[in-house]
Structures are given as structure tokens and as C-alpha cells.
Amino acid sequence: VGDNDLHLWHRRYGHLGEHNVKKTPDLVNGMEQCEFTDKRLGTCDSCQIGKQTRTQSHEQSQKTTKPSELVHSDTSGRIQPVSFGGAVHYGLFIDDATRYIYIYALETNLASELVKHFKTFRKELQAKFSCKIQRLRTDNGMEYRGEFDKFLTKKGIVHETTANYSPDQNGIAERANRVVGERTRAILHDANLPKELWMEITSTVVYLMN
16 A cells, blocks of 8 residues: 555544545645545445444534634543553543644543643643633533532633533534544454543544644
């Protein structure tokens, strides 16, 4: 398989969609001379397995213009098996204006653990953009209550929560969570890697997405 193989680059980029793979020679240094031999990617069995989903909402969201004005967050469900690092969940924080994704491994789904990562994320975001987080949007899960909610109140961060069984109201985070999970499963299947590597693969997928 040569470096002009469309299927190869689709896999290298973590099962990135065909349209976006074809744009990479114009965006990535070192790929200027790459001319894909295949015009169409066709059906990828690993993508079919990893990306099965229900029909998604097509309602458009209003994007903010300033970093830190709004942050979206979501956590994964419990993942089996336990990762090599001891994680059973991961958490996502997404800046609305830049769509930059931050990911953290979680050994529990407790507010006490998640808020520690949020504090780290908050400091990093403030250092990067010199502005404070104004709003945090979540699905109002138990992991965002108690200690987490108290910290938000203390720092003057407005906690926007969604209605029950309405994931589309937190669509940015829900969609990112779904895409991360899909591509992680596709890579694990494609490369036949141990499932315990899911956290490392998930972090790689987020890196590629950013």
C-alpha cells in the first residue's frame, strides 16, 4: 500500500470522513504531493461497526464569538474493560467559540473527581485566553451536582442545564462525545488492539479532532 492510498490515510487519521481526508493535502505539511489513487473511499467495515447511531437532531445552535464565554461538558457512560490507567469514564470540556476539546480520564463518575479536572481546565483556559468562564452547559447529571455545582456558584459561573431526556439541548458536547466514541471503537477494531487501550485511543482521537 502506497502513501497515495485513500484507505490508508482514512485509517491514519482515526477513521476521518472521506471528504475531510481529501482536504488534508492542502492543509498538512508534507502531503502537498499526495494524489489519492482511489476516487472514493467506499464502505469501511470498521466505521460501520464503530459509528452506528440513531438519527441525530439537525437543529442549529448559535455559536459564541469569544473564548470562555460558554463551555459545554459531558461524560461518557461506564466503559468496559477498565483502561490500563484505571479509567472507566472520560470527561469532555468544549469551548464553544473555538470548539477546542479537552479530555480527562476518570476513575469514577463522582462530582468530587470531575470538579478537580474542571479546575485544571479552567486555569488552562484562563491562561490561554485571559478571560474567565461565564457559562457551563451540561445535562445536569449527578456528576455536575453537589461539590461541582458549589464550585460554579462560588466562581460566579452560570450552570445551564438541559431538560431530562433532551440530549439535543447539549448538542455540542453530546455530538463530540458520540464522535469520539465512534472513532475510538473503529480504531480499536481496525487495528485489533487490546480494548484496555481505549483511553489512549480516545485521547488520540481528540488530538486529531483539535
